[in-house]
Amino acid sequence: MIDEVTASPATLQGFRLACPKDRGPLEAEGAALRCCRCGTLYPVIDGVPVLIDDERSVFAIADYGGGAGYEGPSYGRDADRSGGLRRLYHRAARRLGDAETSIRHPDAAEAIAYVAALRPRPRVLVVGSGGLRLGAPEDRVLSTDVAFGPAVDAVADAHHLPFPDGSFDLVIAVAVLEHVADPWLCAREFGRVLDSGGHVYAVTPFLQPVHMGAYDFTRFTPIGHRRLFRHFDEVAAGVAMGVGSVAAWTIGAALQSASGRRGWRMAARMMGLLLTPLLRRLDRPLRHGADAAGGCWFFGRLREGAPVSDRDLVRDYRDRFGLGPERLPPP
Ligand SMILES: [Zn+2]
Structure with a gap:
């Protein structure tokens, strides 16, 4: 969240913010932040400032839209939107893939x-x-x-x-x-x-x-x-x-190329995942x-x-x- 006191210059959790274009100081302007140097206005969406240089970044400020019905880039939303197979994969990945590496x-x-x-x-x-x-x-x-x-x-x-x-x-x-x-x-x-x-x-x-x-x-x-x-x-x-962990991942990715079908690709990723605990044993000897x-x-x-x-x-x-x-x- 933007700090309560956002007199110029604006801070975030005690850290000074700067314009990503010219590093000028930012100051609060309504619900947004404005650069004191170049005048660029940066939105603050649900308390999170979007400090992207719209001209140089691969991301555009418009991508972050905001407001009601917002569907922009986000972590933690995909899981809600995707199918059962994907959810199963991510559950299995957490079990197998995130285990202590060798x-x-x-x-x-x-x-x-x-x-x-x-x-x-x-x-x-x-x-x-x-x-x-x-x-x-x-x-x-x-x-x-x-x-x-x-x-x-x-x-x-x-x-x-x-x-x-x-x-x-x-x-x-x-x-x-x-x-x-x-x-x-x-x-x-x-x-x-x-x-x-x-x-x-x-x-x-x-x-x-x-x-x-x-x-x-x-x-x-x-x-x-x-x-x-x-x-x-x-x-x-x-x-x-x-070497072994990456081999399991690579095999899964290689199997995916056998078909462009979504269901197959997910199944192939799953196969790679199942190989992970086995092949990971090679990490240490290799x-x-x-x-x-x-x-x-x-x-x-x-x-x-x-x-x-x-x-x-x-x-x-x-x-x-x-x-x-x-x-x-x-x-
Ligand atoms: Zn600026």
């Missing part, structure tokens, strides 16, 4: 704890939070996404974040950067909104079938993922999804196969000065991209 890696909660040990009550920005609320209630976590959802505080596009420079101590982006048109621009934007010495935690796919259709642009090899964060020093990094991993995770600290050079990245490659640690090192 490769453990540091998660977003550990990244928050790491930064909290350096700076009490760190300011955390979650980009692409979806329906997931990260952090404890007492943590200062602001969640953004391109769709409305129970955990989304503001609608924002990662290419042009609606916050002034240096607003956060940690940016979290889990399974997000494959879904943006220009992940390199987004990674720079993460650096911009981080305070000096701020941290980034990201998990991004390497070998994974297309998901979310048109909104699935890019994959990263381990060194490609490291290079994405070349404006950061690496604290720790590793493999996020094991754990040195970063070259066939489902994803990469990276935790790093914003660098002062020049980015890591490509020559240095290549030189450091040999030792760097194994499984990675199960826990973050002490800060």
Whole structure:
């Protein structure tokens, strides 16, 4: 919700907001927010500001319509609208797919704890939070996404974040950067909104079938993922999804291509899902196969000065991209 006192400049849960076009301060105008610099008006729908640069984003402010009968992008509504088979799939996916993976890696909660040990009550920005609320209630976590959802505080596009420079101590982006048109621009934007010495935690796919259709642009090899964060020093990094888990997913996706029929496609996904617990057992014995991993995770600290050079990245490659640690090192 927009804070009760929204005198200029507008804040959201104590965080200053900025125009995604020119980073000018915003001020409340009726039920909306207006940029003091360029005059753009941003709607606030059910307490959630829609801070999208209408000219540069793949999303248009009109997509978020609002008001009665609103049918715009949202998490948590699909489940109500879709058929029984889909509901069954999602229930099974939660049971089988979300079980403890056989490769453990540091998660977003550990990244928050790491930064909290350096700076009490760190300011955390979650980009692409979806329906997931990260952090404890007492943590200062602001969640953004391109769709409305129970955990989304503001609608924002990662290419042009609606916050002034240096607003956060940690940016979290889990399974997000494959879904943006220009992940390199987004990674720079993460650096911009981080305070000096701020941290980034990201998990991004390497070998994974297309998901979310048109909104699935890019994959990263381990060194490609490291290079994405070349404006950061690496604290720790590793493999996020094991070879076996991704094999099960890939088999399901391959079976889907046998027919375009909706029922078959859902059944094929289900078959892949049923293979997951079995094939996941291969994750650990095949754990040195970063070259066939489902994803990469990276935790790093914003660098002062020049980015890591490509020559240095290549030189450091040999030792760097194994499984990675199960826990973050002490800060
Ligand atoms: Zn503006």
